[in-house]
Structures are given as structure tokens and as C-alpha cells.
Amino acid sequence: MKELEKTKRISIASVLFILVVLIGLLTYKRPKHMYAVNSKTTLENITTENYLISLNEIENSDVILIDIRNQYEFEKGHLNNALNMYAPEILNEENTGILEELKSTNKTIIMYGNTPEEVVVPFMILHQLGYQNLKIATIKNSYSQNKLITQNIVVEKSEADINAFISESIKKAALQPKPTPKVIKTPKKIIPIKKKKKMPVEGGC
Amino acid sequence: MVNRKVAKVLTFRYKILAGIFLLLAAGLVLLPKYEKHEGIKPEELxxxxxxxxxxxxxxxxxNKIINQDPSFIMIDVRNENEFNKYSIPNSINIPLKKLLDEDAIGYLNQNQYDVIFISNDHFYxxxxxxxCNRLDYKNLRVLKxxxxxxxxxIINPTKPTENMPAEDFELYSFRKSASMFFGVVxxxxLKIEKKPEVKKVTPKKVIPIKKKKKMPVEGGC
Structure with a gap:
């Protein structure tokens, strides 16, 4: 009888323990967004994979375009068939729903904004959340007379050789003094000396 | 009868308990999956x-560089070639590929200095x-x-045109002096420096003294 009492206690304790674990597991709220890729792999991916796409390639292929600018700019002008997802709202429920749907169709998603730099943040976040087939369009959008103008640009291109510019400026400055003495010489103006006109001596009255 | 059956099951009770705990322990194997979820929440990021x-x-x-502000470090994330070609004075080169290497963490994960990331435009x-922000490193900035x-x-500022507001001229004069600081001449x-020399060279100007025109003597009446 004593033995039975002991087992009763043990079993009650273990049942309670398991219940606690179960309740804990069931009520554990999964965060809405979970990283699927860790930082190291992300870094590896962004430094090795080619995720940039130019305007010509966009036009030639069947892709989903996402405009990450705000609604106002989107309505002012956007690429054909583009979806609007304003960058700060990219993680809200509606957009997540759309993205999940796109993910299941396995199509390439191309994001663009006014400049490629704007797209970096939403791209990086979505990439780390595990969306594959993401690309950044290397295009620059601007308006001229209310018309959207889209140009290809190259990302991370060094536009000027600064060292060359500096040494050039030093050279230029060094060259500059040479002409200055010449300039100084010029003031020698030949002033024609007016000869006095000898007035004929006028006689008195 | 029932008691005997219960007793029979109960002889395995420790084995059953052990089994349950083993199962739970197996659940721990799945946990490393959450390692991917390092850093701050995506929403926060x-x-x-x-x-x-x-x-x-x-x-x-x-302005910070010229005033020798000690509160920041500059991290240049371009590759070594580009870094060697030109870099902002005192910046540290950590190519993007090596960003999460162990030697780099000392620079990035600290509270002492502001970290300013630099690349050709601000894409990298x-x-x-x-x-780095995902890993919750503090005080990070990007050079716009x-x-x-x-x-x-800074290096080659454009001169404002006449019709621009006064602030632009002030900004231009700041930028110009900044560019001189960074080596542009x-x-x-130079002219200002050369001026005393120039003065020596200048030939003495002969100022022609206008002689008074002597009026011809006119006869009196």
C-alpha cells in the first residue's frame, strides 16, 4: 500500500510536469517574422551571388516588380505591372501575405526605388527572412515634366579619381604663378607723349 | 483484477518516465535551428x-575630422584596391566580405566610438x-x-552662382577650406603666398607727371 502511494505521488508530479511543458509549448507565440538565414550566410550570399539586375533584363523576362517607394510617388509613375510596397511597411500583414504567395509561385521578385540604395534595406531584411529569388534593379528613377524617367546606373562605381584630382590641383596651382609675372610686365603702356603744339605767338593788339 | 493490471503497468513506470524525458531531450536537438534567429527582431531592424x-x-x-573629434572611427567597406587608391584619412579598411570576421568585431561591437561606414556610394x-544592426551593434552610421x-x-565643391542664397556661399567657403585641409590646392x-615676391618683381611704375601745359604767352592788350 505504501508503495502504491509513492507511485501515485510520482505519477501526479510527472503528469503535472508534462502538463506545464505542454501548456508552455502551446501558448508559445511564434514571432510573426523569423530570420531564416543567419548573418554569416547572408554576408556570404550578398558578396558572392549576383542579385543586381539591369533595366533591359527586367523587360525581357517574366518577373514580379515591387516598387518600394511611397504611394504618392508610385501613383505619379511606376514601371508596368509593378506592385507597391512602401519600404517601412514591408513587414505588415498585407505585404507579408502577398510576399508569401509570391514565394510559393517561385517567381523572381525584383525590387526598385528611386535609387538602388533605397532598396538595400528592404532587400536585406527580406533576404534574411528567407525569401529567395530577390533582386535589386540597378535603375534610377527621376521625373522630368511629370514623366517618369528610368535610367540604368552602375552601383558602387567610383566616379572620380580623387588622388589624381588633388595632385592635378597642386600642379595647376604651381603652374599658375608663371603667367603672373607676364601679366605684370604688360602694364608698360606706351603712352604717346603728346607733343606740345606750339602755338604761334600771337601778337598783341 | 484492475489492480493487478495497474501494478503490471506500474512496474515499467520508471522506464516510461525515462522514455518521456528522452523524448523531451530529443526536442533539444531541434533547438539549434533558432540560432538563425540571432540578433534583434526583423521589425525592430x-x-x-x-x-x-x-x-x-x-x-x-x-567638420568632425577637421576638429579632430575623437568620438568616431571610419570603416571603409570597399575592397583593398579601391581603398589603396583613395581613402578618407584615418579610415580603417574592412572589406565587406570580411565584415563579420573576428578581427573586425573589435572595431564594430563596442560602445566607445561611433562607427561610420564608407563605400563608393552608400550601397555596400x-x-x-x-x-551589424541586426547583431545589435551600437552607434552605427553611414556616410550618405x-x-x-x-x-x-568636399574635395571638389561647386561654386554657387550669384543668384543663390547666402547660406550656399557660406557652405561653399566651408567646403573649400575643408578641401584645402584634405590636400587640394x-x-x-598660392597667389596669396606669392604676393610679397610678386611685389619685388613689379617694376617701379613711372607715374608720368603731367606737366602743366605752359600756356603760350599771350600778348596783353
Whole structure:
């Protein structure tokens, strides 16, 4: 009888323990967004994979375009068939729903904004959340007379050789003094000396 | 009868318990999956990333360098070649590929200095920023426009035209003096230095004294 009492206690304790674990597991709220890729792999991916796409390639292929600018700019002008997802709202429920749907169709998603730099943040976040087939369009959008103008640009291109510019400026400055003495010489103006006109001596009255 | 059956099951009771705990322990094997979820929440990362405060303008940076502000370090995330070609004085080269290497962490994960990321435009710098911000490193900034903008504003500032407001002229004079600080030489700068020399060279100007015209003697009446 004593033995039975002991087992009763043990079993009650273990049942309670398991219940606690179960309740804990069931009520554990999964965060809405979970990283699927860790930082190291992300870094590896962004430094090795080619995720940039130019305007010509966009036009030639069947892709989903996402405009990450705000609604106002989107309505002012956007690429054909583009979806609007304003960058700060990219993680809200509606957009997540759309993205999940796109993910299941396995199509390439191309994001663009006014400049490629704007797209970096939403791209990086979505990439780390595990969306594959993401690309950044290397295009620059601007308006001229209310018309959207889209140009290809190259990302991370060094536009000027600064060292060359500096040494050039030093050279230029060094060259500059040479002409200055010449300039100084010029003031020698030949002033024609007016000869006095000898007035004929006028006689008195 | 029932008692006997219960007793029979109960003889295995410790084995059953052990089995349950083993199962739970097996659950731990699945946990490393959450390692991927390192760093701050994606929502937090997004809201941090959207704040414009994370950018620093080229003027602010130039001002800091000239005033020898000790509170920041500059991390250049371009590759070594480009870094060797030109870099902002005192910046540290950590190519984007090596950003999460162990030697780099000492620079990035500290509370003492502001970290300013630099690249040609701010594309790579932004990527570095997002990665480091996810890992919850503090005080990260990005140089807006990067080296290209640095060239356009600080090294080679455009002269404002006459019809521009006075602030533009002030900004221009600041940028110009900043560019001199970073090694650019302007022709007029040398001229000022040369002026005393020039004075020696200048030939004595002969100022022709206008002689009074002698009036011819006119006869009296």
C-alpha cells in the first residue's frame, strides 16, 4: 500500500510536469517574422551571388516588380505591372501575405526605388527572412515634366579619381604663378607723349 | 483484477518516465535551428533602418575630422584596391566580405566610438549597416553618398552662382577650406603666398607727371 502511494505521488508530479511543458509549448507565440538565414550566410550570399539586375533584363523576362517607394510617388509613375510596397511597411500583414504567395509561385521578385540604395534595406531584411529569388534593379528613377524617367546606373562605381584630382590641383596651382609675372610686365603702356603744339605767338593788339 | 493490471503497468513506470524525458531531450536537438534567429527582431531592424538619423552627411564628417573629434572611427567597406587608391584619412579598411570576421568585431561591437561606414556610394555601406544592426551593434552610421559624394561636396565643391542664397556661399567657403585641409590646392591660395615676391618683381611704375601745359604767352592788350 505504501508503495502504491509513492507511485501515485510520482505519477501526479510527472503528469503535472508534462502538463506545464505542454501548456508552455502551446501558448508559445511564434514571432510573426523569423530570420531564416543567419548573418554569416547572408554576408556570404550578398558578396558572392549576383542579385543586381539591369533595366533591359527586367523587360525581357517574366518577373514580379515591387516598387518600394511611397504611394504618392508610385501613383505619379511606376514601371508596368509593378506592385507597391512602401519600404517601412514591408513587414505588415498585407505585404507579408502577398510576399508569401509570391514565394510559393517561385517567381523572381525584383525590387526598385528611386535609387538602388533605397532598396538595400528592404532587400536585406527580406533576404534574411528567407525569401529567395530577390533582386535589386540597378535603375534610377527621376521625373522630368511629370514623366517618369528610368535610367540604368552602375552601383558602387567610383566616379572620380580623387588622388589624381588633388595632385592635378597642386600642379595647376604651381603652374599658375608663371603667367603672373607676364601679366605684370604688360602694364608698360606706351603712352604717346603728346607733343606740345606750339602755338604761334600771337601778337598783341 | 484492475489492480493487478495497474501494478503490471506500474512496474515499467520508471522506464516510461525515462522514455518521456528522452523524448523531451530529443526536442533539444531541434533547438539549434533558432540560432538563425540571432540578433534583434526583423521589425525592430526595419524601424531602425528607416530612421534617417543613421546617415551622416559629408559636411558633418569633414567638420568632425577637421576638429579632430575623437568620438568616431571610419570603416571603409570597399575592397583593398579601391581603398589603396583613395581613402578618407584615418579610415580603417574592412572589406565587406570580411565584415563579420573576428578581427573586425573589435572595431564594430563596442560602445566607445561611433562607427561610420564608407563605400563608393552608400550601397555596400548600407548592407554592412543592416548586418551589424541586426547583431545589435551600437552607434552605427553611414556616410550618405559615400566617397562619390565626398568628392562632389568636399574635395571638389561647386561654386554657387550669384543668384543663390547666402547660406550656399557660406557652405561653399566651408567646403573649400575643408578641401584645402584634405590636400587640394587652389590657385588663389598660392597667389596669396606669392604676393610679397610678386611685389619685388613689379617694376617701379613711372607715374608720368603731367606737366602743366605752359600756356603760350599771350600778348596783353
Amino acid at each position: 526595419l524601424s531602425n533602418a528607416i530612421s534617417p538619423e543613421r546617415y551622416i552627411s559629408t559636411d558633418e564628417l569633414a 555601406a548600407d548592407q554592412a549597416w543592416v548586418l 553618398g559615400g566617397i562619390n559624394n565626398w568628392y562632389l561636396t 587652389y590657385p588663389e591660395q
